[in-house]
Amino acid sequence: MLTQTELRTVPVNHSHANAVARAAPIRGGIGAIETMGSQMKFGANAEIFGEGEPAEYVYKVVTGAVRTYKILGDGRRQIGGFYLPGDIFGLEIGKEHQFSAEAIKGVTVLVVRRSAIVALAERDCEVARELWSFTGRELKRVQEHMLLLVKSAQQRVASFLLEMSKRLTGTDAIELPMSRQDIADYLGLTIETVSRTMTQLVSEQAIGLPSSRHIVLRNTGVLRRLNG
Amino acid sequence: MLTQTELRTVPVNHSHANAVARAAPIRGGIGAIETMGSQMKFGANAEIFGEGEPAEYVYKVVTGAVRTYKILGDGRRQIGGFYLPGDIFGLEIGKEHQFSAEAIKGVTVLVVRRSAIVALAERDCEVARELWSFTGRELKRVQEHMLLLVKSAQQRVASFLLEMSKRLTGTDAIELPMSRQDIADYLGLTIETVSRTMTQLVSEQAIGLPSSRHIVLRNTGVLRRLNG
DNA sequence: CGGCGGCTTGATCGGTCTCAAGTACGGTGG
């Protein structure tokens, strides 16, 4: 239950006054956040936006990592997704954010006003298509996440490691930005089960674990087989 | 594991030769399936489309009920969603269906070529927005489904009944179109656990169960409290 | 009436959670 320390190294409000850079808007929608966005920084565990707040901005991770989450009725936290450099998050169809978002560690993001993109999409069908396409990819991602949650602990952890390997570096050696608690809340497990499963995978020669956040995939075949 | 009988009462191919009605195309995108679509019928358990097949058509349920699903690596079936009269399904961003779809019982659907809608969206931004909006609602639905899967059996069943009550009739008396196996595969439980949980809810006065598919919500407060 | 599929109920097993210590690591201050 939210063991994490609630230190917010950057005071946040929704005027987002701490923008540090601004480039001239040229054209394009979501794919052109680079050219029309402002850059912002958030410290570790800083809240970027909260569930239910107006979805005024769309974000793209430049460096660092972000988690989105919901607090369930019984106090547990379910993480909806991890967003790594290059990933876009915070784009909603409706007026409000469905999940909260926090920086996992220090993060730099590009920010664009949602209204700017939506306005563009009203004139430029190509932009509208990009919005649709983005939400479609997000849908696919959540569908896969859903499928994860009906598997065994071993399968969930194995799938998670394969996913992170692909997204972080594409190689077998990965440096996890998130804590065991984050992983547990993403996979719908407890921190103890995640930890135990990791050591189990080590003893099965499937992974190496030189340090708790540094993981080496030794036998992706075994991991993939677990995946189903 | 797929106890269901594989009887396909309607032979299906992708030319969809068994269209029974055609109306003149007037205008509008996804909201205008009515005016530009053909009507089709599928018998109980008939396959409407398969995972990985080209997503040539978009469907809207007129009568009956549809399930989408995936078969997991270990042979289990996970149901992605139930689609009831008025619901649209089968609309993909990419070229292929991500899930398979079957009629739960006899079903009548309206069908439109995906390409027709997409072509419209390239010229009419309002149509493009409708596509985005639809996929956004689907995303929200899947997110909620994901949240279901990390709850207790009681919570899952209670949430399911509340959802069905809202979508089927809006009243407290519901007639489920799907079997216990379907419900189990939707909730990530076994058929036995679903059954036991139902009788448990009966003994707690939360629901009435005059027959296995006919359910009366007696105490929605209790159900909602379970929901979290 | 018999048979079959869908549903319920019972007994036991097993995987994950819970509660509780113990360990490793990084930072801070003496």
Added chain:
DNA sequence: CCACCGTACTTGAGACCGATCAAGCCGCCG
């Protein structure tokens, strides 16, 4: 440089929830 502390992580023992295996029941249709 080391002692200390706090946090993150690991490990262990036992409880509990849902899965599994196995019967039995019910409704429907031939």
